[in-house]
Amino acid sequence: MSLSLDDVRRIAKLARIGVTDDELAATQLQLNRIFGLIEEMRAVDTSGIEPMAHAQDVGLRLRADEATAPDRRAAFQAIAPAVEAGLYLVPKVIE
């Protein structure tokens, strides 16, 4: 599988990464190299092997249901670009 320039544009847009036209070809090459590596791995016979969802063979750690986090709004909002009435302000979004 290899990506077209349009694929690269689309992925960049979905990921909200600004890729200029100058950078497109280089990005395409890099991504296609990754796909090449994936193709190589796909060539290995993995039939009968259960796919892993995580690199480590461990189970999820669970914690008790206790609401212990303190209110740290003031500290969190000290580094926010804009706040008002306890809210974070962002450029207007409307569905």
Add this chain to the structure above:
Amino acid sequence: MQWEVVIGLEVHAQLSTQSKIFSTASTAFGAAPNTQTAVVDIALPGALPVMNKAAVEKAIRFGLAVNADINRKSVFARKNYFYPDLPKGYQISQFELPVVEHGAITLRVEPPKGEAYDKVVNLTRAHLEEDAGKSLHEDFHGMSGIDLNRAGTPLLEIVSEPEMRSAAEAVAYAKALYSIVTWIGICDGNMQEGSFRCDANVSVRPVGKAEFGTRREIKNLNSFKFLEQAINYEVRWQIDQIEDGHKIVQATVLFDPDTGETRMMRTKEDAHDYRYFPDPDLPPLMIDDAWIERIKGEMPELPAAMKTRFESQYGLSAYDAGTLTASKATAAYFEAAVAAGADAKLAANWIMGEISAQLNREEKTIADCPVSAERLALMIKRIADSTINNKSAKDVLRWMWESAKSADELIAEHGLKQETDSGAIEALIDGVLAANAAMVEEFKSGKEKAFNALVGQCMKAAKGKAPPAVVNEILKKKLG
């Protein structure tokens, strides 16, 4: 052309935990904005999610309640999209391997026309995920305000197969599901606060056609009434479009309760390209048999089982048993009344009749009923032993509603006790017969109506305090 409606529902049930699914911030509703957020919820770089055990337990409870498969291993995935109320840029959800799969629920459908019927709806899956924050679009100098208190609240998304064929079936399904999640204590069911929200996938196809039509998804319906209205509107709209020669285009729509119409959300061409992948921050969720067995042992009797028991144990009709077990609180109230000595059938009638009507008028639930089950039971005992008749009982109930007095106190206070001494009733009837000789003659000459008139005279003489059945019986004997 005859059209068939196809509906599948996705329900987001907010799990009633103390803390969030991946952080120890509180989930309590209504706090000041952003005061219930931890580093994970606001997505500070490097903050790692730690799974809440109670959220998993509640998912398992749900799986057990609907006879579903509980996956011993399930996987959390990132659902990627950009929106300011989702600061990480992805929602942690489950994709390929959800915690619960399959299962089914049985519902009672009451269509607007025709007989009520039972239907089984199969579930596709139920998966754990986190809720997003809230965007407020009031005017903040042309900006939107973001409150992340809700971000990270645990949700169970329950997905049905597209097996419903009318708005009535969709509503019955949503109500049955609501009853289950509140019954087993995994969701507080507060629809105004968004604890139980429905998305409906709706399509239509010509009757007899095997393939589904193109569906449109109605988002975020937070009442059963809106669910019904939105589906009915959407179905009419789709049929009109097709009959006018248009094609249905897959879309996400919102329901506007003010106009009763659905309208398309601004289409985002990439909206459905979520690029799911397993979340590297979270290894697979493992659930062992011992854990499932332990939860199984803690499960309450479920509505369907309780309904069957009410029919056999109390001799109630299927309808009565179904109505009483529609909510756990109502079922408990009924059983408390019976335990306190009330006749089961009478208790069922009073709870489903006068009490439920009065609660509806006052927009209260049975939990807030000012008349306890024990007080109701005493009143019902007084009906059963003929101390009062049904008509006086209604007054007694009303007075009990407004005071803390017992049925016995109110019966005494208002002099409602019926004459139960048959000798006294006989004397009273003799008096009436003597005073109404003409009527007696009419009856004897074959006028049946005169009998009712005589009963009326007797009841009047008794000031309504003689049991009608006893008066009837004595009167018949005397005239016969």
